[in-house]
Amino acid sequence: MVIQPIDTKERKYGGTRILKYKQQIEEVKDRTHKIIERSCRFYGSSYHFKKEDTIRITGIISKPPILFTPLFPTYFFPTHSDRKDENAWINIHYVQHIKRLKDRKCKITFVDEQTLNIDISAHSMRHQYLNAIYYYYMMDRAARIATFDPDAPIDYTKPQLNIYEALAKYSLFEHK
Template identity: 90%
Template sequence: MEIINKYVIKKGDMVVQPFDTKERKYGGTRVLKYKQPTEELKERAHKIIERSCRFYGSSYHFKKEDTIRITGIISKSPILFTPLFPTYFFPTHSDRKDENTWINIHYVQSIKSLKDRKSKVTFVDNQFITIEISGHSMRHQYLNAIYYYYMMDREARITTFDPDAPIDYTKPQLNIYEALAKYSLFEHK
């Protein structure tokens, strides 16, 4: 695998997971990608998350505050990088923990509890990861992210004055008003 630097989350990224390098514990990051080879990065996972937030228009702190404001989820808050493609990620641990892994809800196929407070997450392309977090906690984090996704979608439909029709990002021509409606939810009030 090629090791690269200065990575930004993009379409098709399923997992941002720290791993040990010879220089330091959790010093590198693996990015599992949908139906593509895994990429290994020479930087910590949280740095990639922070850079990706800035790339998509806001700091990590403000993305986290937006989640709290919209959902009330104050512990291990999921974040949305951009509403233009599926980038709702949830953390497995506190963002202050180096072992924290970020998982994109749109690619999760199943979560299975394992022995010794571990869980296995299988993705829609049959890749999987095993994480040192109980299945119960993993499902809780996953459901928090689904709730955030639901609240964003609901608010965007209300804002576009058509609560019965979800925004369709797969259309050949994206309605910029619909996309801006989701971004408007981040406006600090």
């Protein structure tokens, strides 16, 4: 649900806290950006290309969300610029509520009732969340049009996934 930088003994923001759905919080010694880059590469592309795809598809140039793979919608949005060490990444599908706190902070409640306080305003957090939802919508709409049936979403639970439907989503990405 969340990939958040944390301080280690050796370095400020040198580790990462990982919040998973209905699981204990996990902490690892890898930096957050390294985990994001490794995840992007696992799904066949670099972080840079994922970011450029988002910009091309949505026009969002400031703190763009990313999609690891269109087969299993994993849309994450950043809390800060990716050049900032304190940047955390949040999966849109688990956010239940964003609450304003004092001193330009906010509290995110996730669907499994876990919470997280973040050092950005609720307004900025909602803006980032809505950017990611917009990206999700643009990808879904393009895939529906590519499969020639805009009224019927791709059903990933079918016993046999139509390879054409899956490839339609991947075709939206082009490497330059």
